[in-house]
Amino acid sequence: MQCGTMVAELLQFIIAGLKSGAVYALVALGFTIVFGATGAINFAQGEFYMLGGMTGVLLTTWGVPLPLAVVGAVMLTAVIGAAFELVAVRPIASGDPLRIIMVTIGGSVVLRQAALHLFGPDERALRPFTAGPSLRLLGAAVERQTLWVWAITAMAVVVLAVVYRQTMFGKAMRATSIRRDAARLVGIDASAMVTASFGLAAALGALGGLVVAPLTQTAFYVGSGMGVKGFAAAILGGLGNPVAAVGGGLILGLLESLTAGYLDPLYKDAVALVVLLGVLFLRPQGLLGGRGTEKV
Amino acid sequence: MERLSVSLVFVLLVAMLFGCAGGTKDAADEGPKPVKIGAVLSLTGTYAGLGEAEKRALELEVDRINASGGIAGAPIELIIEDDGTDEAKAVAAAAKLIEQDGVVALIGASGTGQTMAMRGDVKRAGVPQISLAGGTVVTGEFDPLVFQTPWSNRIVVPFVLEAINRAGHTKVALLSDSGGYGKDGRAVIMENVASAGIELVADETFNPGDTDLTAQLTRIKASGAQAVLLWTAGKEAAVAVKSARELGLDQPFFGGSGQARVEFIEGAGEAAEGFIFGTGKSLVPANWGEGSVQFETVSDFATRFETAYGEQPDIFAGHAFDALTILADALDRVGPDASPQELRDAIEATNGVVGFGGTFTFSKTDHNGLTTDDLALYTVESGKWVPVK
Known part of the structure; x- marks a missing residue:
């Protein structure tokens, strides 16, 4: 094969990897935020990804213009996420991380079945954010929607960083995740922060589900698979660190895409898991995690 | 206490007796057993x-x-x-x-x-x-x-392969899923390609739930195939035809019953245009005359x-x-x-x-x-x- 086409192929695989990786990153951010606030893994995170896409599709079928439908679906899912914390996680788990994990596992089943009854069993399509043919980059194709995936992920990360660094709310969130008791002593409502973290995580998951729906369609059952990927990305990067979660997502996406491209597509999920295990053995704090003292 | 349990047993016995009697009566009323x-x-x-x-x-x-x-x-x-x-x-x-x-x-x-x-x-x-x-x-x-x-793959596969051959394509790339339907179809396709006069120049698979098929389609594009045979019933079919067009893979696509779904056409949009698939006549009843x-x-x-x-x-x-x-x-x-x-x-x-x-x-x-x-x-x-x- 010619050198030019080989470069174009490699570039194509990298573009595909960064596209999937950006979506993993959004879901992983949700895991990280809830972990920061509660010390627990929210196994319903994948369902928020599903709910984002499905409510977005529903809103567009009701005639809501696409940009409004996207914003509406993110907000609706955020409300569902916060409500889930208020009515299920808080009363049942009362702050115990192990119990929170169990409640979220149960909650994910409930959300999935509710979605099945609400939206029906078939897959649904969302139209691309901007129509038109794909763009060319050194012989490789970049779909317009892929640019949206990157842009929205980048925007979410920047907004999140500003909120965490600059706002009172963000500082309160960080204080809670660093030391819950101390945060409470200085007058931060720690349980409100937990509710907010679920809402925020749900919004990020929903964003991922919405931006990828025009590419892959969405259905009531897509949440659990994406939950696993997002979880793997969060662990790979290092739980509790938003920057690391994004890095973990992108690395996972690239690994999968290169495995599919140069080894065998059927092994890509396995290779990602093997690398994940390797990382856990050698660097339990994650590839990009710090020493494990500061969570955010 | 003892008296209570004795009366309880008595009540139960009576209930059972009435229950049984009620049962037989119902059956007699209902006529033939369902x-x-x-x-x-x-x-x-x-x-x-x-x-x-x-x-x-x-x-x-x-x-x-x-x-x-x-x-x-x-x-x-x-x-x-x-x-x-x-x-x-x-x-x-x-x-x-x-x-x-x-x-x-x-x-x-x-x-x-x-x-x-x-x-x-x-x-x-x-x-x-x-x-x-x-x-x-x-x-x-x-x-x-x-x-x-x-319609099992046993009859649909030879039917579609014949159609591909009739359209003049002899070098064909296969793209199938590793789940039940795709794996099943792939095995039957492997058995039948030779007798249909078709050479498989690429044999690519993907996992159900995959959201990106760039790698498979890039290899198919490089294989010099004249047509692509897609065998899957999942929503990945829409991803496959859409990405194929994006990647400049313009060869005709063929498929089976898995594509006889409105969701496929909705999901793939314009990329589905011209897709050819074989399935039962009843999909369009007028076929029967x-x-x-x-x-x-x-x-x-x-x-x-x-x-x-x-x-x-x-x-x-x-x-x-x-x-x-x-x-x-x-x-x-x-x-x-x-x-x-x-x-x-x-x-x-x-x-x-x-x-x-x-x-x-x-x-x-x-x-x-x-x-x-x-x-x-x-x-x-x-x-x-x-x-x-």
């Missing part, structure tokens, strides 16, 4: 879309048969169990239907994996099973008790389904309709009191029963009963499938 038929469907989980349609078709037909006198006066009692698209649950559901409900025949499951998982219980009880799953193994791994109604028995049967079912549920039946509803039609036909011949063994023999003797899938004629070696005569070729034009002329 014919119990069990159905194992995927009402939840990944195949919920199939199971829901199948449930509707079965309930519609049972109501119709019972309203017109049932089986020689005996009503059909349909008991539906959900397997959650899970093999273990399918086994539990089959065992429950056989042992607790005492059904004489089983319809289902919706999926190939669930159908195969039930086989142990089916054999132990000697109850006939009519599967709604399209996997070749269902009747390929032959069992005297097991029948199936969808107006006035023919097949046309009347399919349109009658479609009309009644639409009246009851407000939407057109899909092919899965059609396969369920066929299972019940075949079963009712066999029951009509042997009567409502037939044993499972007699019923099995009667089903095997099914000869020329017209259903949705085509004309069913079973034999001692063929428990699918359909032929390529029941198939047609379709292409996607302006967002709709139309028969290829």
